[in-house]
Amino acid sequence: MIISVILKNNMNFVKIERVNNIEKNSAYFRKKFESEKYAKLVAAVLIDLIGFISYLIPALGEFFDMLLAPISAILVYILFGKKFKWAIFTLLEEMLPMTDVIPSATIAWYSMYVTNEIKTIEEMSSKMKEKEQAFEKLSED
Numbered sequence: 001m002i003i004s005v006i007l008k009n010n011m012n013f014v015k016i017e018r019v020n021n022i023e024k025n026s027a028y029f030r031k032k033f034e035s036e037k038y039a040k041l042v043a044a045v046l047i048d049l050i051g052f053i054s055y056l057i058p059a060l061g062e063f064f065d066m067l068l069a070p071i072s073a074i075l076v077y078i079l080f081g082k083k084f085k086w087a088i089f090t091l092l093e094e095m096l097p098m099t100d101v102i103p104s105a106t107i108a109w110y111s112m113y114v115t116n117e118i119k120t121i122e123e124m125s126s127k128m129k130e131k132e133q134a135f136e137k138l139s140e141d
Contacts, residue, residue, distance in 0.1 A: 033124060037113045040079055044105035047072050051093075052100050062097055069094035072105065080108045081123065 051068055054061035073091035080086050086108040093104040112120050 029125065029128065033121060036124075040113070041106075041109050043075070043079055044109040045103075047075055047090075047105040048103040051104075054100055061100075065094050065097075065100065076105050076108050079105075080112050081120070083108070083112075086111070 051065070051072055054064040054068070057064060069091050072094050073087040076090040077084070077087035086104070090104040090108070093099050093102050
């Protein structure tokens with residue numbers, strides 16, 4: 001009887017500990033998601049501003065765009081979940097004349113963090129779980 005009470009109390013303690021860990025992880029995840037979200041917004045706006053600067057250099061503007069287009073496309077590809085469609089959109093927007101006013105990187109950010117927020121959260125969550133599992137395997141070895 002005493003042993004079963006001790007085991008039952010111990011199991012309840014483990015459950016409470018798991019709930020506390022889930023709450024801590026959830027708060028950490030929310031904070032990480034929000035900080036990443038706004039850091040990527042700043043990066044997207046900077047990419048668009050640098051692309052827009054070419055309007056300030058009338059003679060060299062289109063040449064500057066040709067140099068900047070692949071760099072912008074690669075940055076957007078890396079920043080926004082390796083989405084090829086956003087990289088192509090950014091590449092074309094930078095290469096085509098008179099399209100620098102289109103904020104392609106900011107549009108990609110909006111699509112990822114506003115329009116598809118739930119999908120983005122699910123992808124981030126699964127990546128975090130994969131990392132945790134990898135660390136657990138390393139610590140077991």
